[in-house]
Amino acid sequence: xxxxxxxxxxxxxxxxxxxxQFYAGLFGWQIAEVPGFEGYxxxxxxxxxxxxxxxxRSDGFSSPRSYVEVDSIEDSLEKxxxxxxxxxxxKEPISPTSWWAIFEDVDGNQxxxxxxxxxxx
Numbered sequence: 001x002x003x004x005x006x007x008x009x010x011x012x013x014x015x016x017x018x019x020x021q022f023y024a025g026l027f028g029w030q031i032a033e034v035p036g037f038e039g040y041x042x043x044x045x046x047x048x049x050x051x052x053x054x055x056x057r058s059d060g061f062s063s064p065r066s067y068v069e070v071d072s073i074e075d076s077l078e079k080x081x082x083x084x085x086x087x088x089x090x091k092e093p094i095s096p097t098s099w100w101a102i103f104e105d106v107d108g109n110q111x112x113x114x115x116x117x118x119x120x121x
Contacts, residue, residue, distance in 0.1 A: 001069040007114045008067040009052035016041055019054045065102070067112035073101045076113055080105075091115075 001007055013019035020031045020041055029043040031054070044051040055061065070076040073091045080087060080103045088102040088110060098116035105111060 003069060003071045005069045006066050007069045008112070009050075010055045010061075010065045010067070010112070011052060012057035012061050012063065012065075013054045014057045016054050016056075023054070061110075063110075065110050065112050067100065067114045070113050070115055073099055073113050073115045077101060077103060 011019070011023075016039070023029050023043060024031050028046055031041050031043045033039070033041050037053075040053050040055060042051060042053045052067075077087050077090065084106045086104050088104050091099050091101045093099055094116075098114065100115075101113045102110055103113065
């Protein structure tokens, strides 16, 4: 993936079992929990590229959220504030080689950022 590519879409759900059946039946998505991410079933579209998760719905997360690949979360969050957006959640680890963050754009839309590398060092 390259800087600016959409990498992941989280869909807020109140019942993961019901949502799993719905999306698997509707789109043919493969949906399963991944070890280390229990309670967060991840889906993959038939193209084996698009994917995301079925995340618990909450007061702060009630609409689908796209995640965009960036070269540097720090640089991107700095640019968000320069352009009038705001940081909702700063850089947090997903794994030893991947991180995420959330910002709000100038219209109040929440977008996630993803930064990852394939080498651990």
